[in-house]
Amino acid sequence: MAESIKDKVAIIGMGCTKFGENWEWSVEDMVVDAVYEAYADAGVGPEAIEAAWVGTAYSGAGGSLLGDIIKLHDIPITRVENFCATGMEAFRNACYAVAAGVYDTVLAVGVEKLKDSGLQGLPDSMPRPVLGVGRTAPGSFALIASRYFAKYGIGKETLAKIAVKNHRHGALNPKAHFQREITIEQVLKAPIIAWPLGLFDCCPTTDGAAAAIITRQNLAPKVRPDYIPVKALALSVSSMWPQFRPGFDYLGFSANVTAAQSAYQQAGIKDPLKELDLAEVHDCFTITELIIYEDLGFCPRGEAKRFIDDGVFELSGELPVNTDGGLKSFGHPIGASGLRMIYEVYKQLQGKAGPRQVKNPKLGLAHNLGGTPQVCCITILGLP
Amino acid sequence: MIGIKSIATYVPYFRLNRSELARAWKGGSIGGEKAVANFDEDSLTMAAEAGRYCVRDWGRDQIRGLFFASTTPPYGEKSSASILSAVLDLPKETFTMDLSDSLRSGTSAFLTALNGVQQGAMKEALILAADCRLGRAGSELEQLGGDASAAVLLSTSNLLATFEGAYTLSDPFIDFWRQGDEIFINSWEDRFIKLYGFTRVITEGIKGLLKKYELTLADFAKVIIPAPDARTLQEVTKQLGLKPNQVQDPLFANIGHAGAAQAFLMLAAALEEAKGGDRLLLANYGDGCDLLILRATEQAEQARGKTYLANFLSSKNALENYEKYLTFKGTVEKEPPRRPAPDTSLPVLWRDRKSVLALYGGKCQKCGTPHYPLQRVCFGCKAKDQFAEVRLADKKGEVYTFTKDNLYGVVDPPLVMTVVEIEGGYRIYCQMTDRDPEKVKVGMPVEMTFRKLHEARGLNNYFWKCRPVRSEGGGKNG
Numbered sequence: 088m089a090e091s092i093k094d095k096v097a098i099i100g101m102g103c104t105k106f107g108e109n110w111e112w113s114v115e116d117m118v119v120d121a122v123y124e125a126y127a128d129a130g131v132g133p134e135a136i137e138a139a140w141v142g143t144a145y146s147g148a149g150g151s152l153l154g155d156i157i158k159l160h161d162i163p164i165t166r167v168e169n170f171c172a173t174g175m176e177a178f179r180n181a182c183y184a185v186a187a188g189v190y191d192t193v194l195a196v197g198v199e200k201l202k203d204s205g206l207q208g209l210p211d212s213m214p215r216p217v218l219g220v221g222r223t224a225p226g227s228f229a230l231i232a233s234r235y236f237a238k239y240g241i242g243k244e245t246l247a248k249i250a251v252k253n254h255r256h257g258a259l260n261p262k263a264h265f266q267r268e269i270t271i272e273q274v275l276k277a278p279i280i281a282w283p284l285g286l287f288d289c290c291p292t293t294d295g296a297a298a299a300i301i302t303r304q305n306l307a308p309k310v311r312p313d314y315i316p317v318k319a320l321a322l323s324v325s326s327m328w329p330q331f332r333p334g335f336d337y338l339g340f341s342a343n344v345t346a347a348q349s350a351y352q353q354a355g356i357k358d359p360l361k362e363l364d365l366a367e368v369h370d371c372f373t374i375t376e377l378i379i380y381e382d383l384g385f386c387p388r389g390e391a392k393r394f395i396d397d398g399v400f401e402l403s404g405e406l407p408v409n410t411d412g413g414l415k416s417f418g419h420p421i422g423a424s425g426l427r428m429i430y431e432v433y434k435q436l437q438g439k440a441g442p443r444q445v446k447n448p449k450l451g452l453a454h455n456l457g458g459t460p461q462v463c464c465i466t467i468l469g470l471p
Numbered sequence: 472m473i474g475i476k477s478i479a480t481y482v483p484y485f486r487l488n489r490s491e492l493a494r495a496w497k498g499g500s501i502g503g504e505k506a507v508a509n510f511d512e513d514s515l516t517m518a519a520e521a522g523r524y525c526v527r528d529w530g531r532d533q534i535r536g537l538f539f540a541s542t543t544p545p546y547g548e549k550s551s552a553s554i555l556s557a558v559l560d561l562p563k564e565t566f567t568m569d570l571s572d573s574l575r576s577g578t579s580a581f582l583t584a585l586n587g588v589q590q591g592a593m594k595e596a597l598i599l600a601a602d603c604r605l606g607r608a609g610s611e612l613e614q615l616g617g618d619a620s621a622a623v624l625l626s627t628s629n630l631l632a633t634f635e636g637a638y639t640l641s642d643p644f645i646d647f648w649r650q651g652d653e654i655f656i657n658s659w660e661d662r663f664i665k666l667y668g669f670t671r672v673i674t675e676g677i678k679g680l681l682k683k684y685e686l687t688l689a690d691f692a693k694v695i696i697p698a699p700d701a702r703t704l705q706e707v708t709k710q711l712g713l714k715p716n717q718v719q720d721p722l723f724a725n726i727g728h729a730g731a732a733q734a735f736l737m738l739a740a741a742l743e744e745a746k747g748g749d750r751l752l753l754a755n756y757g758d759g760c761d762l763l764i765l766r767a768t769e770q771a772e773q774a775r776g777k778t779y780l781a782n783f784l785s786s787k788n789a790l791e792n793y794e795k796y797l798t799f800k801g802t803v804e805k806e807p808p809r810r811p812a813p814d815t816s817l818p819v820l821w822r823d824r825k826s827v828l829a830l831y832g833g834k835c836q837k838c839g840t841p842h843y844p845l846q847r848v849c850f851g852c853k854a855k856d857q858f859a860e861v862r863l864a865d866k867k868g869e870v871y872t873f874t875k876d877n878l879y880g881v882v883d884p885p886l887v888m889t890v891v892e893i894e895g896g897y898r899i900y901c902q903m904t905d906r907d908p909e910k911v912k913v914g915m916p917v918e919m920t921f922r923k924l925h926e927a928r929g930l931n932n933y934f935w936k937c938r939p940v941r942s943e944g945g946g947k948n949g
Contacts, residue, residue, distance in 0.1 A: 207809045208878050216815040217827050217924050217934035218844055221879055221888045221902045223810075229874030230890060237872075237913040282875035282885065330890050330900030333841050333850055337872050337890075 091353040095186040097307035097316040098468070099300050100129020103430045106295035106418035107264045114146050114200045117296035118156045121423075122196060125298040129310060136300070137190040138163040142177030142197040143422035144170065145210060153196055170457025171371065172322075173197065174297065174425025175464040179320045181301050191303055197427075198296035199420030208292060209421070219330065225281035225289050225372060227459045230330065232283050232374040234337035238389070243283055245392045246373035247274035250287045250415055252401055253370060257412020259443040264293050264418030288373040293418030297426035299433075304471075313437045318450065318467040319353035321346040325461035338389075342463035343382035343456070350465040351384075354450070359384050360399075360406050363467075364448035365435055367428035369456035370413040379454060380408075402443060410435060410443050425464060428453035432468050473588055474633035474765065476595065476626035477774075478739045479525035481517055482619045482726055482783035483508045484905035484941065485799070487790045489614050495793040496609040501701070503724035507790055508603045508618035510799040510882035511904055511922040514541040515551045516933065517620035518599035519558045519921040521732075524779045524942060525622035526559070526597065527865060533626070534561050536587050536596030538580035540570045540731045543602050545923075545931050547651055554933070555599060557828040558921050560862055566593060574647075574697075574757030576600070577731045581623060582637055582761060588625050598623045602730025605800060607655045612647075615700055617727020621735030631742055631771045632751070635764040638680035642759040644668050646699075654802065665703040669756060673698075674710050676760035677752070684764065688713060692749035692767075693741045695719040697733035697756060725784055731757075738765075739778040745771050782944030788907060798882055808880020815927040825860070830919065830935050832897045833858030841896045861895070863919065868893040868937060870915045875908050887911055891919075891937045905938040916940050 102124025104117045112120075126132055141153035141164065150164030169176040174197030181195035204210070209224050236242060251271055257263035269287060277286035307314035323346035329335045347359075356362045368383070370376035377391045385406060386394040394400065400408035411417050411431040414424060432451035434440045450469040456462065486504040493500035508517060518539055526534065537559070539552040552567035566587065570576040577600035584596035601620030606612025646664035649656045658664060673696060681687060688694065694717050698704035701723060708718050719741045721728070729736055734755040741751055745767035753763040776782070790796050797803045825831045826844035834841050836859055840851030843863065848855050868891040875885035887903035889911075903911065904922055917937040924932045 205809060206811060210811050215823065216813075216820050216927075217932050218823065219900055220813055220924050220932075220934070221876070221881075221886050222900075223876055223878045225878055226874045226876040226886075226888050229876070230872045230888070233874060233913060234872035278877070279875070279885070280878050281888075284874075328900070331843055331898050333896050333898055335898070 092182060092186055092320045093318050093353050094304055094316050096182045096301050097304040097314040098433055099302050099307050099310040099314050100125040100131065101297070101299045101430045101433050102128060103262060103297040103427055104295050105262045106293050106420060106427070108202050109294040110202065112294065114198055115156045117200070117294065118153065118196060118198050121296040121298040122157050122194065125300050129300045131192065131300065131310065133157065133159060135192045136162065136194045137192055138184060139194040139196065140165050140167050140177040140181045142167045142173040142425065143199055144168055144173050146198055146200045146422065169464070170462050171369065171421050172425060172455040172457035172462045172464040173422045174427065175429070175453065175455035175466060176322070176425065178299055178426055178429055178466065179322060179464060182317055182320055185301050185303055191306060193301050194298060195301065195426065196296065196298045197423040197425060199422040200294050201292040201420060202294050219328070222459065223281060225284050228372040228374055229281040229284045231337045231378060235374065235378070236283065238338060241392045243275060243285070244271065245395055246288055246377065247271045248395050249370065249373040249376050250274050253409050253413040253415040256402055256410050256443055257416025259441070260411050260417065263412040263416050264291055265412070265416045284372055284374065290371050290414035290419040293420045295418060295420035295423045295427065297423045297430050299426055299429060314471070315433050315436050315468050316471050318469040319350040319465065321349035321353070321465045323349070323463050327458050327461060329459060329461055339378055339382045340460055340463065342461050343379060346463040346465045347383045350467050354467045354469070360386070362450060363406055363452050364450055365407045365410055365432065365445045366452040366454065367411065367413070367431050368408055368454040370409055370415050371419060371456065373415070375456065375460070376408070376413070383454065402445070407445050410440065410445060425453070425455035428455060429466055429468065436468055436470055472630065472633055473585065473625065473627050474630040475623055476629050476631065477525050477529055477624040478621065478631065478735065478742060478778055479521050480619065480621045480736050480739045480778050480780045480783060481520035481524065482506045482780070483512055483517065484786065484788055485509060485790050486787050487796050491793050492614055498609065501614050501723070505614070505617040505727035506619050506725070507796060507799060509904055511924070511936065512618070513545045513923055513931070514543045514601040514603055514620070515545050515554060516921050516923055517603070517618065518551070518601040518622070519555055521601070521620040521622035522555060522559050522597060522599045523865065525624050528777065529624065531559065531561055533595040534597050535564060535593035536566045536584050537561055538568050538570060538584050538596065538598045540576035540580040540598065540600040541602050542571060542574060542576065542730050543604055544569060544571050554828070557824060560829040574731055575755050575759065575761050576757070577734050578753070578755040578761035578763060581763065582639070584625050585634060588627065595624060595626045598625065600732040600735050602732050604730045605655050611700070612656055612658065615723065615728050617729050619726050619729035619732050619736055621732045621739055623735055629770065630768055631774055632765040632767050635750070635766050636684050637764070638676060638683055638762040640672065640676045640679065640759040642672050644672060665699050666706055669699060669703050670706050670710060672760050673707055673754055673756055676762050677711060677754055680762045688717070690750055691717060691752045692745065693717060693719050694752045694754060695734065695737045695741055696754045697721065697728070697737060699728060739780050742767060742771050743775060743778055743780060747772055779942060782942055785944045786941040810878070810880050813925045813927055815930050815932050817930070820932070827934050830862060830864040831860045832863050834861050834895070843897045843899050863893050863897055863899070864935070866894045868917045868919065870911065870913055870917055871898065872913055873903070873911055875911065889937055891917055899935070901934070902936045903938060904936040905941060910939070918942060
């Protein structure tokens with residue numbers, strides 16, 4: 088294997104807007120707020136930015152989308168898209184450009200404005216007139232829940248605990264879309280969106296933006312003492328059409344497994360449950376978070392229920408997951424989510440996570456999933 | 472010798488109890504129930520169903536003619552027969568023809584096809600008749616009209632019934648009519664159009680036929696008359712002096728009058744009970760009449776159950792109420808879902824035709840990995856373009872996993888979206904239809920059915936769905 092990205096690049100500044108139904112804010116407003124928070128956090132200005140990557144799935148096209156908003160002209164800017172993993176893809180590409188030695192300092196931005204469409208859920212991204220018609224995002228993941236339930240005999244109660252946990256974490260986060268706790272009973276009584284997933288098993292459709300400024304790790308200490316190095320970056324892309332794929336078992340995603348293997352190898356992680364201090368994972372639906380526990384090796388196959396029941400992934404547990412509320416509570420503006428996850432791990436590692444601060448974290452993982460599903464992007468950050 | 476090699480019927484899953492119509496309109500009910508096409512069905516898709524079951528035991532190799540008869544074809548301009556030929560995977564050289572505008576179109580198709588087979592232009596010909604006619608709210612036609620289809624395979628060997636003669640009259644008499652842009656059928660006072668008009672034409676036709684072939688009604692075991700209602704049938708019976716056991720039941724109690732398909736549905740029911748040697752008179756009506764003399768063979772007795780009529784009649788579910796009936800028929804406008812409306816693309820549908828119309832998957836000839844839709848590169852061994860094409864339409868399947876989706880807007884929520892594993896390991900991601908959502912589960916046996924997915928830019932986007940097994944009867948799954 089070629090060299091790892093470990094300890095080559097570091098984050099020196101980040102910004103993230105309040106996520107939610109941001110009726111008063113445009114794409115432009117949110118990008119400006121996220122980027123200028125990142126500038127202020129890093130203590131650098133636009134003149135430091137040599138290149139930029141902007142991730143959005145539905146809210147614009149082309150590099151000029153970003154350049155026009157923050158008046159970054161005549162530098163390389165690339166628009167990135169990789170389904171719901173778009174945000175982390177912007178970050179990953181930015182990191183590699185710095186690691187290649189082409190730039191010293193770059194900007195990665197993710198943004199999505201979903202609430203201007205007047206539609207519920209996400210636009211349909213199936214490109215064929217009849218094949219796959221009837222697919223929705225919750226419906227795609229409900230297929231996994233039905234199969235997992237049939238295989239392992241668990242029920243909606245187990246999934247409900249994930250939603251309750253993430254809302255409990257989100258209630259501690261002033262930037263989260265939803266900042267209130269919910270009960271198991273509320274989750275179980277909520278209207279069904281795509282059986283077996285009910286309303287509280289699903290993340291909301293959300294507006295938001297997040298940004299990161301990245302530099303070479305050897306330059307980072309000159310910018311700030313509490314810079315956060317990147318320990319691993321992995322991307323794995325499997326079939327966009329798992330539903331048609333012969334033999335696909337619906338009990339896990341190969342993209343998760345292969346991306347995690349790569350990321351752990353880069354970061355030198357043998358036992359993620361023991362070695363990671365926190366994880367932000369792509370809980371677009373409660374079942375997704377459950378599957379991720381198993382795919383990423385936080386627990387053995389088929390045993391997620393026991394770990395959930397034992398509170399392993401609670402803020403106070405052995406491996407706190409989605410300390411900021413996750414997609415479920417923080418919201419899911421597609422292009423922004425990957426960077427939002429990195430934002431939380433970054434803040435936690437700096438000890439700046441306020442009431443949801445994990446005690447002395449040294450290593451954190453952010454996991455961004457895309458597709459129906461089959462695109463997995465993982466970033467591991469750690470202290471220098 | 473020429474005649475019917477196979478005859479099959481299709482009756483949709485839903486029934487509307489006529490007392491529900493009586494409740495809605497505070498009127499009387501003629502009793503029984505009528506068959507109602509699901510919201511994703513039309514005359515074309517129903518014809519595809521009957522056609523598939525008709526040729527199931529015989530294969531499609533010899534068929535070189537496909538005739539589609541309906542007063543309710545989905546398109547005013549665009550042949551349904553050409554689509555059906557592709558759905559049924561008939562050879563491209565198949566002669567296709569659409570016959571419309573008349574209740575008699577089914578038998579007109581029969582006689583046209585018969586000519587083709589007699590003259591050797593086609594070894595076998597398949598006639599598909601289907602209808603879903605709409606009466607206005609509160610009308611007698613709303614009570615009587617049922618949705619169903621039937622298919623007849625004409626051949627020169629292995630016959631259930633041989634053709635012995637025909638007689639046709641054309642008549643300008645108007646009883647039911649509908650202009651191109653109208654949804655509902657218009658009619659005139661019953662006494663004029665039925666008691667006078669229908670009776671006059673049918674009795675005149677039958678008398679002409681008997682005279683031509685020097686036969687009497689006593690020579691027929693069964694006379695099949697697709698009358699517009701029970702009273703008219705009674706009047707014709709009386710005028711002709713038919714014995715009650717000679718009159719074929721009109722299926723009003725459990726299907727209704729299925730328009731252009733009615734004659735063949737009744738013929739199928741008659742053949743299910745016919746003994747070898749029985750002579751049948753099929754007296755089809757519409758803008759005149761087509762009269763056919765058929766004689767059942769010993770083979771008819773061997774083929775009991777092959778019409779699928781009993782199976783499809785017993786596999787059924789009651790529509791909850793009249794409101795649901797109206798939404799199925801699209802005669803009330805519902806608030807659209809707050810979702811992007813599905814679109815279409817002719818070139819994409821064209822390129823996908825083998826997968827989406829004929830339902831072909833592929834099996835890798837290097838490593839055996841199955842796939843659907845057709846691919847260029849193998850999922851298993853990455854071999855390029857080395858596939859045997861396999862038709863999946865008539866294979867058994869089971870639900871690998873599913874969801875009941877309330878977000879995606881459909882006429883009859885929830886949308887049951889399934890991953891079906893077809894025997895051989897093929898996976899098809901598709902909607903489930905004709906289902907009771909409460910009974911859907913992992914591992915449930917299903918069969919494939921051709922349906923209309925959605926309309927976009929005036930185009931019907933047809934595709935396959937799965938359904939709990941109905942063709943074996945009994946409604947085992949719902």
